Amino acid sequence: EIVMTQSPATLSVSPGERATLSCRASQSVTNNLAWYQQKPGQAPRLLIYGASTRATGIPARFSGSGSETEFTLTISSLQSEDFAVYYCQHYNNWPSLTFGGGTKVEIK
Amino acid sequence: EVQLVQSGAEVKKPGESLKISCKGSGYSFTNNWIGWVRQMPGKGLEWMGIIYPSDSETKYSPSFQGQVTISADKSISTAYLQWNSLKASDTAMYYCARLYYDILTGYSRLDHWGQGTLVTVSS
Numbered sequence: 001e002i003v004m005t006q007s008p009a010t011l012s013v014s015p016g017e018r019a020t021l022s023c024r025a026s027q028s029v030t031n032n033l034a035w036y037q038q039k040p041g042q043a044p045r046l047l048i049y050g051a052s053t054r055a056t057g058i059p060a061r062f063s064g065s066g067s068e069t070e071f072t073l074t075i076s077s078l079q080s081e082d083f084a085v086y087y088c089q090h091y092n093n094w095p096s097l098t099f100g101g102g103t104k105v106e107i108k
Numbered sequence: 109e110v111q112l113v114q115s116g117a118e119v120k121k122p123g124e125s126l127k128i129s130c131k132g133s134g135y136s137f138t139n140n141w142i143g144w145v146r147q148m149p150g151k152g153l154e155w156m157g158i159i160y161p162s163d164s165e166t167k168y169s170p171s172f173q174g175q176v177t178i179s180a181d182k183s184i185s186t187a188y189l190q191w192n193s194l195k196a197s198d199t200a201m202y203y204c205a206r207l208y209y210d211i212l213t214g215y216s217r218l219d220h221w222g223q224g225t226l227v228t229v230s231s
């Protein structure tokens with residue numbers, strides 16, 4: 001099973017600053033990686049798929065990069081509504097499509 | 109508009125059985141995979157498994173194989189997650205989501221999610 005490791009576990013950022021979240025796969029997942037945002041009491045929401053393609057309606061301040069085993073989600077200028085937990089998930093090895101443990105982005 | 113509507117919260121006792129549902133609308137339910145995701149209290153997302161409603165092909169994460177049963181009734185556009193004998197450790201929020209597979213790019217993603225069903229197992 002591919003293990004997805006996210007870092008850091010918690011990221012403290014001031015509004016307007018840039019946030020950089022990392023996701024590492026234990027083996028190559030090519031570009032088959034997605035990012036999700038989850039706010040308290042809500043279902044997750046798709047942000048990025050194919051490692052770098054924004055989902056419908058996702059603001060341009062969210063961007064994804066990387067391939068193989070190293071991936072990054074960047075939020076260029078944090079807005080108040082962006083404080084949430086972010087998860088990566090790979091799609092390279094059905095049926096075990098594991099999630100990372102999540103990164104909580106909190107207000108500094 | 110794509111929608112996935114899940115059944116309501118459940119409170120059960122250990123050893124009881126349970127079947128929760130996820131009804132899709134606004135898209136071709138039959139020809140899209142549906143996945144199930146567990147989120148235990150205060151914890152992260154865990155992938156459970158998927159079903160293709162057209163032929164009920166089912167794939168389970170190794171962690172959940174034999175622990176739950178995923179099924180679907182394509183005639184009413186509904187997927188199910190079932191337990192035969194609940195344990196306290198099954199207490200969690202359970203989400204269904206459409207697993208969209210893009211045949212042009214080969215990329216997959218969970219692009220639409222249900223609102224979640226909270227299952228509480230307590231004696």
